[in-house]
Amino acid sequence: MRPLLVIKKENVDLEKQVNKFNKSLSITNSIKLVLFFLLISLTANLRAQDRLPFDQGKVYILKKVSVTGKVTYNEQTIVTFAGLQKGQSITVPGEEISNSIKKLWRLGFYENVNYYVDKIEGDSISLELNLNELPKLKEVRFVGIKKGAIDDLIKDNALTPEKIVNENLITTTKFYIENKYKKEGFYNTKVNITTVEDTSAINHVNMIVNVDKGDRVKIRKINVNGNSQIADAKIRKAMKNTKQKNPIRLFKASKFMRDKYREDLASIVEKYKESGYRDARVVSDSVIYDKERNELTINLNLEEGNKYYFGDIKFVGNTVYSDNVLARQLGLKKGDVYNGVLLDKRIADKSSPDSDDLTNLYQNNGYLFSNINPVEVKTENDTIDMEIRIVEGPLAHFNKISVVGNDKTNDKVIYREIRTKPGDIYSKEQLVRTIREIGQLGFFDAEAIKPDFENVDPAAGTVDIKYNVVEKGASQIELQGGYGGGGFIGTLGLSFNNFSIGNIFKKHAYKPLPMGDGQKLSLRLQGSTYFQTYSFSFSEPWFGGKKPVQFSGSVSYSKQFSNNFTTNDVDRSKSFNIFSVSLGLAKRLKAPDDFFVLSNSLSYQHYDLKNYNVGLFTFGYGTSRNLSYTLGISRNNKGVNPIFPTYGSEFTFTAKFTPPYSLFNGVDYGNLKNLEEYKLKFDGTQITAANNGVIPTIGDYIAYNSDLGGYVAVDTYQEADANNSKIDQKRFNWLEFYKVKFKAEWYNKVYKKLTLRSLGEFGFMGAYNQERGLVPFERFYLGGDGMANYSMDGRETIQLRGYPNNSLTPTNSKGEQIGATVYNKFSLELRYPITLKQAASIYALTFVEGGAAFSNFKGYNPFDLKRSAGVGLRVFMPAFGLLGIDFAHGFDSLYPNGVRNGWETHFIIGQQF
DSSP states (O other), rough: OOOEEEEEOOOHHHHHHHHHHHHHOOHHHHHHHHHHHHHHHHHHHHHHHHHOOOOOOOEEEEEEOOOEEEEEHHHHHHHHHHTTTOOOOOEEESHHHHHHHHHHHHTTTTEEEEEEEEEEEEEEEEEEEEEEEEEEEEEEEEEEEEEHHHHHHHEEEOOOOOOBOOOOHHHHHHHHHHHHHTTTOOOEEEEEEEEEEETSSEEEEEEEEEOOOOOOEEEEEEEEESSSSOOHHHHHHHHHHHHOTTTTSSOOOBOHHHHHHHHHHHHHHHHHHTTTTTOOOOEEEEEEEEETTTTEEEEEEEEOOOEEEEEEEEEEEESOOHHHHHHHHHHHOSSSSSOHHHHHHHHOTTTTTTTTTHHHHHHHTOOOOEEEEEEEEEEEEEEEEEEEEEEEEOOEEEEEEEEOOOOOOOOOHTTTTOOOTTTTTTTTHHHHHHHHHHHEEEEEOOGGEEEEEEEEETTTTTTEEEEEOBOOEEEEEEEEEEETTEEEEEEEEEEEEEEOOOGGGGGGGGSSOOSSSEEEEEEEEEOOOOOOOOEEEEEETTTSSSSSSEEEEEEEEEEEEEEEEETTTEEEEEEEEEEEEEEEEEOOOSSTTTTTEEEEEEEEEEEEESOOOOSSOOOEEEEEEEEEEEEEEEEEOOOOOSSSOOOOEEEEEEEOOOOOOGGGGOOOOOTTOOOOOSSOOOOOOOOBBOOOOOOTTTOOOEHHHHHHTTEEESSSSHHHHHHHHHHHHHHHOOOHHHHHHEEEEEEEEEEEEEEEEEEEEEEEEEEEEETTTTSSSSSSESSSTTTTTTSSSOEEEEEEETSSSTTOOBBBSSSOOBBBSEEEEEEEEEEEEEESSSOOEEEEEEEEEEEEEEGGGGOOOTTEEEEEEEEEEEETEEEEEEEEEEEEESSSSSSTTTOOEEEOOOOOOOSSO
16 A cells, blocks of 8 residues: 555547547558657647646645545545545645545555545645445355354354455455364365445445355274273263264264364363373374365374372361361372362362362352362372362452342342342352242243352452343243144133232233232133133242242132033033132241242132033032142252253152041941942842842842842832942042152253253052042043143143053043052153243253053052153243143053054143153
8 A cells, every 4th residue: 555646637538539530531551650659749748748837745735625436425524534624734745645545544445545636726735535445245145055054154254234345354254164164074165255246236245155065074083092091992982072983873973173173182181180190191193184085084192191199188278177177078088099180170160060169168158269279299109299278268248239130020029039148158059049049930031140240359358249130021821722632622821920919909010910029820711612611820929028938829610511522512411510729838948958848738629510420430410529638848959940950859749638537427438339330230249138138130220229238129220320329429428538749850961951851750549448449539640741631520640752641541341541549650851952042942852751550559560661752842932831742652552462552742832841
């Protein structure tokens, strides 16, 4: 770049004058040639004579700067950028013009910048600034790559509209894309970038980026040399992301990514350190590319060194904890094989924020400013003496605690969950716990909760904590329709998970509903041609506002008509109604720790059957009542995201029982008899005749007459069945049973975000009085998606994918499902998050599970399982809750000696398993 100053004067166009002259005269070529040179000579003299009088180095007064060339900015804006002002003194040529050209070049907008002298009048001078602007980007188009990758490439290279397109942009974009794909294993990536003028806008171009990734390069072989203590296979295994070709390996491709390869070289050294070889190193490595095969060969040369052991381990600088306490926490002793990786983790495990290491021991007890360093003080033969040097620092306290980002949720809802109180001794454990508790509320994006340390003052021993939260939609709507149970089912559900009943009478709080107090209000309507269900529930997590005591209540009403699932005919003369109400209190405990919750609930159900002889119950007329109390204890420390937990566990034990009515109601259930269905018609079996002593004839319908103390002949099947129904009505007037359930699940990170969920559950239902027997309500139904749908008898549906809904449930002699009284289930589920963003959380899963259900405890065999495996997808959107789909294969038959069930598709709506 150099400043250019040119004297501008209108010149004679020689070519035009010659052409004009040729047209007017008809002369020979030789004469033309002579006249042509003569004209050139005359024109040269004109130029010399017409040159503007211009004194080198003279100071002029700038009168005007005019702008010419290919420009889009207005003239005044460009002159302002140029830094020259009308009326200023300038030297021509001189520093002012040189600096002006430099300023314009530095803008990066132009490819040519030239000044010309336009006019001189005495001491005044007018200049012409001639510019050619660089083109701007209108749009960019990629060829040869997937659409999903385009947005990232545009963002990473800042290829936004109106971007100046110059050689530097093209070159850097080209190199970036090539290097990006080379890192991903596409060693032969080629990128060609062209620009095409866009005619719809002035001085704009479209950029076309052609990407040819070629085939992904494979690693043919990893050769290891210099190792004798650790086998080649173990060294290759330590390289997590760099694998040689292996036809039986399914989940790790043999691709080469340079950044990951460098990490894997460090992993080899870490592997040796874990085994005591502190001095091990990779002496050299080479990556050889075979272009014909498009394969790589990696050669590694190692130096193992000697194997070392821990010698004396001393603690220096500790006053808060004794050597014995620190030694137990460290977990390493003299004579152990030297393990540098384990030593670092016992000092400070960066992979786990709540691990039992020395750093957390101090920081969980107020020593935020502590510093712990392991130092090798002596190496003799194969023994290394260590000093753990500790700078404890002052005791730290929390000072100011604040929360930002909660626009809808009231401060009190968050602050009552915060464990880091102003004035309390600093505790990292309580900091991590607070993040979990805020995330468990469900009102905020759990992945975005971030504590900022502010005003950290070691001298004063104080620290301010600011929790940053991002609110997400807390209300959900369920609006769906589907085909199930032989007919169309429609559902409308509204769930407000951050409700405020205290503001329900305040008009200004309706935006559109009063929100912000952390309460939950749910309304649900479900119906079809043969049933309707209406339910309402409310819960307050801090009943009274001072302690974590949850109050909950619910009311529901259901009505079901007899329905022929084959013809879909509905008989409204046969109905089954249920009214239910429940109240509950749950309190967070302090012992054994404050993850435990003790819950109590009292519930009442009123069942009303009118001509409902459908095989579901043993009586078709009458009522049953269920007054029950449920006691539960649970422990939940899952974290941090309630949608996708990655650590912790949840254990739940519940016991539900009714009063033992048979102890005080005076009914002799031993003499309250009814016949099994196949004996309604007398088959000659020995029976007790009524007091008239007449034995019914074979083939007669018979019924038990409790007044006469024996069986009598009746006219019809219906009369016999009605007699049994009356007896069962008396047996089940007030339901009598007890039920216990246990469920345990664990979450563990397998690798990075890949999480394993392990689950086991068990349920048992029993009777106080064996003569009275088990009730037909409240039983377990196993199999399918686990959705309760339209069931009306208080049953509990247990998910076991790979089989039809409720298909693994015991049946009676007619093949009708009667529900199980005991079941167990086991499940292993691998989950991987696709995205955990606020708008939608999506994760994929694969699972294996097994379970079984039995009609009585005598036949219970926990190992006689129905097994399945499959894959699935879950999508959680704040407005709609959890949606999912599973494809599962049942490995066992539904019937004895049958074929395996095969594939089933399950849809999950509104529930999480």
